[in-house]
Amino acid sequence: MNPQTSGTVYRADKQRFNACKIPVMHILIVEDDEVARDSLAKALREAGHSVDVANNGLDGLQMASSMGVDLAIVDRMLPKLDGLALVQSLRATGRKIPVLILSALGDVDDRITGLRAGGDDYLTKPYHMSELLARIDALARRGEGNTAETNTKLKLADLELDRMTRRVTRNGKKIELTAREFQLLEFMMRHSGQVVTRTMLLEGVWDYHFDPQTNVIDVHISRLRQAIDKDFDKPLLHTVRGAGYSLREDE
Amino acid sequence: MGPDQRFLGVLATSPFRIAIVYSIVFACGAAALLGAVDFAVSRVVDGSTDNLIEAEVQGLREQMVVLSRSDFIELIEQRSQDQDVRGAVYLMVDPQLRPVAGNVPAWPKEANQDKWFYFKVSVPYGDETREHEMRARPFHLPGGYRMLVGHDVQERQDVKSLMMRGLIAAVVVTLLMGLGGGFWMGRRILAQAGAISAVATQIMRGDLSQRLPVRDADDEINKLAREINTMLDKIEQLTLGMRTVLDSAAHDLRTPLNRLQATAEGAMPGLAPGSPERRVLERVTSEVDHMRSTLDALLRIALAETGTVAREPVDLSELVASVVELYEPASEERGIALHSSVAPGATVQGSRQLLAQALANLLDNAIKFTPDGGHIRVVLRGSASEPEVIVEDDGPGIPADKREIVLGRRVRLDEARKFPGSGLGLSLVAAVTKLHGAHLVLDDAGPGLKVSLKF
Numbered sequence: 109m110n111p112q113t114s115g116t117v118y119r120a121d122k123q124r125f126n127a128c129k130i131p132v133m134h135i136l137i138v139e140d141d142e143v144a145r146d147s148l149a150k151a152l153r154e155a156g157h158s159v160d161v162a163n164n165g166l167d168g169l170q171m172a173s174s175m176g177v178d179l180a181i182v183d184r185m186l187p188k189l190d191g192l193a194l195v196q197s198l199r200a201t202g203r204k205i206p207v208l209i210l211s212a213l214g215d216v217d218d219r220i221t222g223l224r225a226g227g228d229d230y231l232t233k234p235y236h237m238s239e240l241l242a243r244i245d246a247l248a249r250r251g252e253g254n255t256a257e258t259n260t261k262l263k264l265a266d267l268e269l270d271r272m273t274r275r276v277t278r279n280g281k282k283i284e285l286t287a288r289e290f291q292l293l294e295f296m297m298r299h300s301g302q303v304v305t306r307t308m309l310l311e312g313v314w315d316y317h318f319d320p321q322t323n324v325i326d327v328h329i330s331r332l333r334q335a336i337d338k339d340f341d342k343p344l345l346h347t348v349r350g351a352g353y354s355l356r357e358d359e
Numbered sequence: 360m361g362p363d364q365r366f367l368g369v370l371a372t373s374p375f376r377i378a379i380v381y382s383i384v385f386a387c388g389a390a391a392l393l394g395a396v397d398f399a400v401s402r403v404v405d406g407s408t409d410n411l412i413e414a415e416v417q418g419l420r421e422q423m424v425v426l427s428r429s430d431f432i433e434l435i436e437q438r439s440q441d442q443d444v445r446g447a448v449y450l451m452v453d454p455q456l457r458p459v460a461g462n463v464p465a466w467p468k469e470a471n472q473d474k475w476f477y478f479k480v481s482v483p484y485g486d487e488t489r490e491h492e493m494r495a496r497p498f499h500l501p502g503g504y505r506m507l508v509g510h511d512v513q514e515r516q517d518v519k520s521l522m523m524r525g526l527i528a529a530v531v532v533t534l535l536m537g538l539g540g541g542f543w544m545g546r547r548i549l550a551q552a553g554a555i556s557a558v559a560t561q562i563m564r565g566d567l568s569q570r571l572p573v574r575d576a577d578d579e580i581n582k583l584a585r586e587i588n589t590m591l592d593k594i595e596q597l598t599l600g601m602r603t604v605l606d607s608a609a610h611d612l613r614t615p616l617n618r619l620q621a622t623a624e625g626a627m628p629g630l631a632p633g634s635p636e637r638r639v640l641e642r643v644t645s646e647v648d649h650m651r652s653t654l655d656a657l658l659r660i661a662l663a664e665t666g667t668v669a670r671e672p673v674d675l676s677e678l679v680a681s682v683v684e685l686y687e688p689a690s691e692e693r694g695i696a697l698h699s700s701v702a703p704g705a706t707v708q709g710s711r712q713l714l715a716q717a718l719a720n721l722l723d724n725a726i727k728f729t730p731d732g733g734h735i736r737v738v739l740r741g742s743a744s745e746p747e748v749i750v751e752d753d754g755p756g757i758p759a760d761k762r763e764i765v766l767g768r769r770v771r772l773d774e775a776r777k778f779p780g781s782g783l784g785l786s787l788v789a790a791v792t793k794l795h796g797a798h799l800v801l802d803d804a805g806p807g808l809k810v811s812l813k814f
Contacts (some may be wrong), residue, residue: 147621212613217669233617238622317718321723327688
């Protein structure tokens with residue numbers, strides 16, 4: 109295996125983290141664990157973002173409120189000011205930037221507590237970097253284009269989905285989907301051009317917050333792929349190795 | 360609870376029942392007491408009346424010997440008029456029972472032999488007359504004449520009936536007051552018990568911050584409530600402590616795992632895919648994944664077992680249908696037919712996420728152990744509030760003597776070692792079932808395993 113690009117980053121990894129064009133953001137990381145903070149900062153910088161770091165809650169709150177931060181990644185347990193308190197204070201001042209909460213706690217109800225405090229997404233440690241990148245990408249693009257909740261007609265290349273009539277067509281040809289396949293496609297279309305992980309699908313489509321031991325999601329995706337890609341030249345539903353899936357128009 | 364039910368509820372309370380028993384006992388006591396008084400009074404009064412009459416009869420008998428009949432008749436007439444002997448009655452009749460002398464108009468038919476008897480006489484009271492009861496004794500005079508001497512006992516009868524009426528009134532009032540008091544006490548207890556059971560329900564749902572209502576009284580219910588509250592304080596402290604321990608254990612395990620994952624992932628982009636170094640790192644991340652899923656399962660089991668999970672109404676019918684739907688493509692891929700029959704409208708109080716994971720674990724297991732082309736059956740049946748979920752497969756099943764132990768932590772039967780998994784799947788199912796107050800039964804599906812969750 110040969111290096112394919114300059115530097116030490118290989119194309120396959122570049123593709124995994126950077127499968128699509130991620131909007132460049134100014135991201136604040138509030139994390140007291142040095143190893144986690146540094147590798148997170150490094151990965152985000154490699155993905156093209158500019159990164160600021162804080163190692164305690166008070167500094168984090170100050171930086172998040174004053175600077176031109178686009179998105180914040182906040183650990184739950186922080187010195188000086190707890191992660192949840194940070195998010196609550198931030199929301200109390202009216203700052204609406206997307207916040208991803210990282211947690212090393214038990215889970216089940218902690219997730220709900222985190223979202224109630226004002227977090228937009230919640231990720232339990234240890235996480236895969238690809239999972240985190242996919243999630244901040246989804247957070248960053250919330251409200252734009254296809255992702256807008258109010259949009260009833262979603263479109264990607266020749267694939268169209270109408271939420272009102274529950275009709276899906278590709279190249280004008282009607283595609284029959286089950287209710288769940290429709291939901292799955294709708295979720296994928298809302299996140300078109302992004303990497304969507306299996307857990308994001310399980311959370312977004314089924315509202316389940318656990319990892320099934322078997323590859324249940326993969327089988328659902330391959331059914332959906334059968335339905336939308338089988339009879340057409342250009343595949344739209346791609347597998348992103350080691351990360352998840354992506355619905356996009358290329359290759 | 361409707362008003363009727365509440366009323367019936369009061370009737371079933373222990374204070375009300377105790378009040379009924381005591382009212383009856385007191386009423387019987389009052390009746391017995393008054394009966395005894397009446398008996399004693401009757402004996403004294405009757406005895407003195409009888410003595411009086413006996414003496415009169417004796418006196419007349421003596422007079423009869425010395426006096427001629429006409430003088431005797433005159434004597435009787437005289438006695439009859441005598442104002443001093445109030446209430447005394449005399450009557451002398453001839454052999455045909457026609458009155459000869461005295462102040463009683465006719466020979467009473469009650470007077471047959473020479474025995475004490477009662478009869479009634481009309482006594483003038485101003486313009487009207489009133490029936491008075493007399494106690495009298497008849498006796499024979501020479502020549503077939505008969506005579507009776509009696510005494511007005513109406514006054515005693517009046518007193519007696521007054522006493523009887525008083526007695527009945529006392530019994531009725533005692534009963535009514537007893538019932539009323541019992542009802543009032545019952546309502547009080549019921550209100551307090553209702554408040555206590557409402558709070559207890561909330562506590563059972565996982566809200567350990569709730570406390571039983573305590574009134575400012577020192578009765579046994581309030582004492583009990585206070586003691587239970589002290590116990591709840593302790594349980595809350597213990598649970599909170601347990602939760603803190605769990606959280607810090609989770610934190611202390613997840614943080615280094617996260618570092619390991621981040622370090623391995625961070626180093627990977629610099630290594631050529633397929634290189635030995637890279638393979639080592641890939642191995643590391645996959646082991647981290649495995650440790651994470653085991654840790655998640657253990658933490659969830661611990662959370663379920665300590666009961667520190669928020670509970671809310673969960674639409675079990677929807678959940679079962681959706682988990683079945685999630686696993687349907689995966690089972691179809693293995694050629695396994697997944698049949699389901701889900702009764703609508705079943706709701707339970709609990710954690711949707713934990714219930715979903717428990718069901719998912721059961722289906723994971725069923726798919727894992729069912730041979731290709733086999734069958735899995737998922738059934739939700741029973742009433743809306745007490746549903747039963749059954750997952751049945753036709754895999755190898757679990758031998759009867761091992762069904763108990765597989766529910767313990769980390770038990771994997773030898774036959775199962777060739778399948779992937781942490782061995783915590785059924786333990787989590789057991790912990791989640793227990794948290795929801797349900798019964799978990801493993802049974803033979805002949806062949807295969809039948810798992811039943813009875814809520």
